[in-house]
Amino acid sequence: GNSVTQMEGPVTLSEEAFLTINCTYTATGYPSLFWYVQYPGEGLQLLLKATKADDKGSNKGFEATYRKETTSFHLEKGSVQVSDSAVYFCALLSNFGNEKLTFGTGTRLTIIP
Amino acid sequence: DTGVSQDPRHKITKRGQNVTFRCDPISEHNRLYWYRQTLGQGPEFLTYFQNEAQLEKSRLLSDRFSAERPKGSFSTLEIQRTEQGDSAMYLCASSLVGDTGAYEQYFGPGTRLTVT
Numbered sequence: 549g550n551s552v553t554q555m556e557g558p559v560t561l562s563e564e565a566f567l568t569i570n571c572t573y574t575a576t577g578y579p580s581l582f583w584y585v586q587y588p589g590e591g592l593q594l595l596l597k598a599t600k601a602d603d604k605g606s607n608k609g610f611e612a613t614y615r616k617e618t619t620s621f622h623l624e625k626g627s628v629q630v631s632d633s634a635v636y637f638c639a640l641l642s643n644f645g646n647e648k649l650t651f652g653t654g655t656r657l658t659i660i661p
Numbered sequence: 662d663t664g665v666s667q668d669p670r671h672k673i674t675k676r677g678q679n680v681t682f683r684c685d686p687i688s689e690h691n692r693l694y695w696y697r698q699t700l701g702q703g704p705e706f707l708t709y710f711q712n713e714a715q716l717e718k719s720r721l722l723s724d725r726f727s728a729e730r731p732k733g734s735f736s737t738l739e740i741q742r743t744e745q746g747d748s749a750m751y752l753c754a755s756s757l758v759g760d761t762g763a764y765e766q767y768f769g770p771g772t773r774l775t776v777t
Contacts, residue, residue, distance in 0.1 A: 591665075
């Protein structure tokens, strides 16, 4: 079945540091890949997506590239801010008629000033 | 576009009671999903609807759980005879599915259920 493995947290960084959160997946075919973010007390927000190999999703300074050869979709940001503190979820959506999102366990990120 | 809304945001109930949650999707979206999220975990799929038809149910959805989307708009999720293990955040999401396939899912704020 489909699965997503995320870098375990929590992750604590200083403001303006470089961020990488690793995500790898197992799926049949060519899934679409997503990063969602959950701020304290809020629901999930779509951060970025990629629908095919070599696509790069980007939003709010975050980027992730769909790497089929390594089945990865790592999240990166060049300079994090305190406001980026949240839980980040990597997820996949299979295109084989299985329409549910499969999520990783989430990575809690804390940015200290 | 007002986004996905859920009601109530919080629910505390005693074991054995029944609870019902409501989800209002983004108005033009034809797909509606329910997920459950426990502490420290990612959301897990429960069920989804295309318009008013319930197309898939997870094995997580025991006989005590039932979901409806009677007119293809809002949806309700009912849990009968609640157990402490039902304590979780229940998330609703919606998406628009067209000829080229499914698009991204947009989530509501969730309903946090606590069973005492």
